[in-house]
Amino acid sequence: MELFLLLCSMVSTFVSSFLLSVLLVIRSLPLYSINLSPQPDGATARIYEGSVRHSRTKPVANSFEYPVRYALFDLDSAPQISHLSADRAREAAGTNGPVFLLTIPASVGYEQNPLRVYYCYHFDGKVEEGGEVSSRLKNCIAEVTNTPWGEKVFFVFSPGSDLVAKPLHVSPFMDMLGNWKLRVDEPGEKLYVAISVQHPTLGNYFNATLSADRVQSSSTSSSLNMYFWLMPHKVALWIYWQAVKLWWKNVPFIAHPKYSNATYRDEALCRNDELKLSCKAGECVACEEDGEGTSRTRWCTWRDAQWPWS
Template sequence: MTSTSPDAPMPAVPLLGVGGVRHTRLRPTHHAFAYEGFFLLLPMRQLRRQPWPALARNRWAPLAFHDADHGEGEEDSLAWIERVLAQSGVRDATGEIWLQCFPRVWGYAFKPVSFWYAHRDDGALVAIVAEVNNTFGERHGYVLRPGPGASELAWGQTLQADKVFHVSPFCQVAGDYRFRFLRIPAAPGSASSGRLVARIEHHDATGPLLLTSQSGTLFPLTPAVQRRTLWRMPWMTLGVFARIHWQALRLWWARVPVVPHPGRRTTGGPSLSSGTPR
């Protein structure tokens, strides 16, 4: 990523983002934490045309990507996102589709949220799908598109979607999410491929309730980068799962009210909803 413009097409090379996750709850008690972590950023259409030797796909490896962890559990998750985009009226996603997600580490996967970035041929964003998983084995996709008053999607734009999916037992299925995505190109001469930031705020009738972000400096996915990252964070995905439950225990201990699950969905695949910029 050598261009200074975030809308310039990136070289279609799988990337590893090394950074962390931040989470802050504002009410009824202040609760905040931050953890190191890493994620994959994959050019899915390029990978359909030509596999990447350093990416273990749909097979066991210390660090791997499995299509079945996304969408409807198919062998080709890109086919699912292409259907989602078509069903949502997105006709101009003719360029690359990038997937930001946690990998499987030592065979274990837990992906609270993944982001699909759909582009035109000129590199401009045309849609983002936030694919959310909860600990009940359910999945929901928020399709984010330009709405009334906005001609097109852009990096840095604030996007809104009504919350319709149960995630945390300490939050009502009410209010809305505010998404903001930032792509920061690499400085000239940098060894990295830039930086990616995804921010999500959950607002209810009272105002901001949860502030979360996932960010990372991007590096081409090579065996050396994988070894270095795994040596530093060998149990990352298992740690995400354990930390979610540890933080839930702390909220329970602080007597934050528990919200019961509203009931399992009966549909066979992930549910979908649409959001628009504010």
């Protein structure tokens, strides 16, 4: 069934993307104005270009790297993008400042974002030169989507370094055991995101990184459409191709836990509680105090991803 859904998704995406690509060319002509993008005109985006690298060591070695393009939006001025609202992100992260979303924008009707990051800033009351109130990056929110199951999970984490029990079946070649160790640097001229898997029997066997440089800013939907043309499709193609390679290397296929264990999400939350308990002994950073004298409670929620995986 999962393979059938994947094939249907690929065929549907190919047909719709081809037709919309033709319309995108027509839209570039001065006589036409066809809106194919969810990005509103006037929503300035910081554009980053770099690469994503995946590396695993067990049960077989496999690594790959591919080029990517990302956009960083100020959510308070980009209300039409599919995302958590800025207010909802602030509520979940416990912040009161700006919220920026790192994402691969949809292209010709298709969206593929294995990971989105919300950067949530907090005003600390300090006044800088010029009279502006300073803000700092306090928390981040990860939005992880799996394909082709059409599920996503949101959870809050500390940007410097954090540890969270794995809450989502992302790859059919990884089980639900283990933790995700996350590190996110504040976005500036450079961008860096790192996730590694800490498994109880396989050890630290998987690492994924995003490294990118800021290249330009864009404030028009037409320029975003052209710059990110087929970028989501390329990401999906690289993911599926690597899955084929792992299958060819006889890496065991692991079915989605929902077919055998209806409580797998609750178990993930319980394992995260265990991380919090170990935090009190200073063994991890997952629930250290937030600097204001209160212990953090991790916000985590699951949702169905809208077709096609947005």
